[in-house]
Every structure is written in structure tokens, then in C-alpha cells.
Amino acid sequence: MSEEIKVHPIKSFKDYGLAKRNSEELTKKISSLQLDLELDDEETPKLESRIVEIEQKLEEQKNFINGFINAQANYDSKFLGSNLDYLLKMHGLRISDLEELLGVSAGYVSRTVNPDSKKRLSVDIVWKISAIFQVNVDDLLNIDFQIPTQSLCDVIAFFKKLKQETDEATIHWNNQGNKEEDHVGIFFRELEEGGLDGTKRYKYAPDGNANETKAVGLMDDIFSAETSIGQLYLLPLEDQFGEKGYELYRYTGREDYNQNYYDSNDPDLELICSTFDDKSNKLKGKCDELFKSVKLHESDFVISESAKSLIDRYLNPKKNNASDGFMNIPDGIDEELPFN
Structure with missing residues (x-):
């Protein structure tokens, strides 16, 4: 029985990540089946049918991805630049290092996230940035990392x-x-x-x-x-x-x-x-x-609370006697009291 081929609808950036990975997996499956097709003549009809089926699913997945990218073309990027600066400083990186990791031309990210720029980074690049720094894409776009919650x-x-x-x-x-x-x-x-x-x-x-x-x-x-x-x-x-x-x-x-x-x-x-x-x-x-x-304080001398209390009572008997709730009468005075 053939493995079920799944296609991921996209409603959020998290779904976008799943869809991207699924698209890559489907592409690998097609390549693998095409290699099998060259080596096994007897299974040709079955393999060809399977390849066509996966190609259709891959096209469907790509349509979901492109649709999401188009829908997010005007995403709110007001926190992206400052958050990116913050993440780079936190990890000791320069923006040129990030551009190299992303595989984009030098200056692309710095020019695009500039506050004066009317352009936006592509959805795919934003998603890759979130993966590099291991942060949620929605947080990257919508939360100011420099203001603690x-x-x-x-x-x-x-x-x-x-x-x-x-x-x-x-x-x-x-x-x-x-x-x-x-x-x-x-x-x-x-x-x-x-x-x-x-x-x-x-x-x-x-x-x-x-x-x-x-x-x-x-x-x-x-x-x-x-x-x-x-x-x-x-x-x-x-x-x-x-x-x-x-x-x-x-x-x-x-x-x-x-x-x-x-x-x-x-x-x-x-x-x-x-x-x-x-x-x-x-x-x-x-x-x-x-x-x-x-x-x-690892090597500090430690005693229990009860031991502390006993030591305190011994070292400060007058203080403890005065606070025990009873009248403390010096020896001999009680004989002179009028009620004796």
C-alpha cells in the first residue's frame, strides 16, 4: 500500500514552515522514484503513476505556499529591523554574516530593513531568519524583543x-x-x-x-x-x-x-x-x-532554624524572657507585693 501523500494548508507562518519542508520532501521523493524508474523496467507503469501523483501534490503544495506569500506581501514590519539588530548583537553577529547565512547578496537585508525603505524582506527570508535565530516568526514581526513582558x-x-x-x-x-x-x-x-x-x-x-x-x-x-x-x-x-x-x-x-x-x-x-x-x-x-x-555561599556553615532559635535563646536570655508573654519579677520582690 502506497504511503499517503499529504499537503499542508497554510494559515500562519508556522504552517508555512511545515509546507516548505513538505515541499522539499515531495521533491526528494520524486527524484528517488525517477532513479528507481531508470533501474527497474518491470515497475515502470506503477512508478510513473506514483510520480505523477506526487507531482500533482507538489504543485498543490506550491500553490498554497505562493498564495500565502502573496497574502503576506504587506506584512507589518515595524519591529523586524529593531528585533534583527537585537538578535545580531545577542549572538555576536554582523548583518553581513546573516546575509551570508541566508545566501543573499551583500547589503540586501540591511537595505531592505532600513526604516526609510519601502520594500520588505520576502516571506521566505523572514522565515529563514526565524529558523536561524530559533524564534517564532510571529514574535519576530509583532513583538518588540527589547521591551520585557x-x-x-x-x-x-x-x-x-x-x-x-x-x-x-x-x-x-x-x-x-x-x-x-x-x-x-x-x-x-x-x-x-x-x-x-x-x-x-x-x-x-x-x-x-x-x-x-x-x-x-x-x-x-x-x-x-x-x-x-x-x-x-x-x-x-x-x-x-x-x-x-x-x-x-x-x-x-x-x-x-x-x-x-x-x-x-x-x-x-x-x-x-x-x-x-x-x-x-x-x-x-x-x-x-x-x-x-x-x-x-556553597561552603557556608549552615544550621537549622530550630538550632538558630535555641542558640538565640541561650545568647539572649533577657530578650527572650521579656518576650515570652509573662511578667518577669526579680527575686525577693514578690514578698513585698500587696496581694501576698
């Missing part, structure tokens, strides 16, 4: 408070090490194929969901802390381009933490935030500050 402001405030509590020793972070094998089942999965020397290999996949993160591996030690909202895990990571970032998780699993436990239907982690998702790159700076504070 309220959600981002809240997360930044959250990290500021974590750092403050770390500096004040209100919370203490425990070093969990950076050995991937120690966190199999919770942050890493063991790969079936080992290294060439027979060593085990691991893949970063928090709760087994490797596709939901841009990170690929650890950059430093994992730290955990018990807080008022539960146990947190701070992971310094890197993405496929070697860019450093962080992910913060809250552990929601069982109390008897089992590092070899893995069940994708029963997640043990809740992702609070990932700096890899922050296009403004403002969150990473706050995470850097927190991680430096965590490392700085």
Missing part, C-alpha cells in the same frame, strides 16, 4: 528574591554534582549506543522530554534548595551552539527520590523557566547573578 518582569523579580534569600542565608543550595549518570531518570536518559570506547552516553532529557528544551548538556554543577514553594533545581546548561543558559525546575515527585526512576506519564519535574526561551536575554543576567551567589 510582564511575565518576564515577574520571573526576573523571582530570581532577584532567590538571590537575596541566598545572600541572607534564608535558603541554602546543595551541590548535586555534574555527573550525568547520577541524574538518570530525572534529568538525563542513558542512550542505547555507548561511546566508541564502550563508555555509557547520556542525553539531557528532563523527565524524558528532550524535545521540550533547547539545552543539550551541563556546563557546571547542579544545585538544589528547599524553599517555601518546594525543592528547586538550578541547572547551568548549554545549547547546541555552545551558548550558556539556565533552567530552573521544581521537584514535584515522590519524597523517596529515586534517580533511576523514569515514567514519562508521571512527571517529577515542573519547569519554572528556561533562559533559552528568553529572546531579550535579560533573564540570563539575573540567573548568572544567582548562580554566582549560589557558588559563593
